[in-house]
Amino acid sequence: xxxxxxxxxxxxxxxxxxxxxxxxxxxxxxxxxxxxxxxxxxxxxxxxxxxxxxxxxxxxxxxxxxxxxxxxxxxxxxxxxxxxxxxxxxxxxxxxxxxxxxxxxxxxxxxxxxxxxxxxxxxxxxxxxxxxxxx
Amino acid sequence: xxxxxxxxxxxxxxxxxxxxxxxxxxxxxxxxxxxxxxxxxxxxxxxxxxxxxxxxxxxxxxxxxxxxxxxxxxxxxxxxxxxxxxxxxxxxxxxxxxxxxxxxxxxxxxxxxxxxxxxxxxxxxxxxxxxxxxx
DNA sequence: CGCCTTGATGATAACGATTGTCAAAGTCAG
DNA sequence: CTGACTTTGACAATCGTTATCATCAAGGCG
Numbered sequence: 200x201x202x203x204x205x206x207x208x209x210x211x212x213x214x215x216x217x218x219x220x221x222x223x224x225x226x227x228x229x230x231x232x233x234x235x236x237x238x239x240x241x242x243x244x245x246x247x248x249x250x251x252x253x254x255x256x257x258x259x260x261x262x263x264x265x266x267x268x269x270x271x272x273x274x275x276x277x278x279x280x281x282x283x284x285x286x287x288x289x290x291x292x293x294x295x296x297x298x299x300x301x302x303x304x305x306x307x308x309x310x311x312x313x314x315x316x317x318x319x320x321x322x323x324x325x326x327x328x329x330x331x332x333x334x
Numbered sequence: 335x336x337x338x339x340x341x342x343x344x345x346x347x348x349x350x351x352x353x354x355x356x357x358x359x360x361x362x363x364x365x366x367x368x369x370x371x372x373x374x375x376x377x378x379x380x381x382x383x384x385x386x387x388x389x390x391x392x393x394x395x396x397x398x399x400x401x402x403x404x405x406x407x408x409x410x411x412x413x414x415x416x417x418x419x420x421x422x423x424x425x426x427x428x429x430x431x432x433x434x435x436x437x438x439x440x441x442x443x444x445x446x447x448x449x450x451x452x453x454x455x456x457x458x459x460x461x462x463x464x465x466x467x468x469x
Numbered sequence: 470c471g472c473c474t475t476g477a478t479g480a481t482a483a484c485g486a487t488t489g490t491c492a493a494a495g496t497c498a499g
Numbered sequence: 500c501t502g503a504c505t506t507t508g509a510c511a512a513t514c515g516t517t518a519t520c521a522t523c524a525a526g527g528c529g
Contacts, residue, residue, distance in 0.1 A: 202476060202525055224515075238479035243516065259394030263487075264515070279441055288441050294433060299452050306414055306423050307457035315450045317434050322442035337496055337505060359486075373508035378487065398486070398516075471529095478523070489512075496505075
C-alpha cells in the first residue's frame, strides 16, 4: 500500500517549488527552515520514490551530491553551468531533444531520458581565469 | 613545479588503456593487480590533476562513484546507457558537439565541456519490461 | 468512533567514496 | 652528489547516502 503522508507531499511541493535542481540535503534543509520537522532519511526516501515513480528526475552533480528536480515530462530544459562559480543558465535545446530521441530509437532503446549539461566558465570567471593566467 | 612521477604516468596509462569510463576505485584496483604498489590517495590526486589539466574528463555515475576517462580532445563520443542492465553503447554526435560549443559561446561561456548521455532501456530490457508490465 | 494492521517515519549507526594530514621518500636543479 | 621542495601513501576525518529498528500514524473495518 502507498500511504499519502504530509511529508511526502511536502517533499513533492518543495521539489516543484524549487523549479531547478536541488540536492537532497538542500531540500531537507529548506523544509526544516520552513518549519517541517521532517527527517533526513524521509527526504531521501521520498525523493527516491518520486524518482522511481517517474515524478522526479535525478542526476549527480559535480560535487558528489544527487540532484533532483520535479519531472515535467515536457517543458524540459538543460543547464549551462559555470564550473567555477556555479552560475547556472537554463537553455533550451529542441534539436538535442530530437537528436537524443532518434539516437536512442536507432539503437533500439526505449524510454529515452537524457542528461545534457554543458559545463564551462561563465563570462565573469572566464575573465578572472584570464587574469590569473597572465599573472 | 610539476614533477613527473611513474605513479602519475601509471594512472595516465591505465586511464587511456581502459578506453571508457573507469571509477577511481577500479583504476586503483587495476593498478594494484598489475603490480603497482600505488596508493589510493595518489590515484585520486592524479585523476584530479589530470582532470583539471584537461587530460581527463570526469562525470558522476549513477552509483555515486566518480568516473574518469582519458580525454582525447577528439575521438570524443557519448554513451547510450541501459538504465536496467548497464549496457553501454558508444555513440557519436558531431551535431551535439557543435551545438554545445555554440550554445556555450552564445552565453559567453568558455572552455565548454559537456556531458551528454542518454539513458534508456536497451532492446532486451525493453522487451522484458513489456512482459513485466503485461504480467 | 475506536481498533487493528501495516506501511511510514526518524534518530542514529553503518557504509562507501573521497579528501585532508603529515612523516618519509623521491625528484630535479645546481 | 647534495639540498630543497614536491609527491607519495597509510590512515583518519568528512560527507552524502542507506539500512536498522522501535515507534507512530494512515486508512479500512466493525
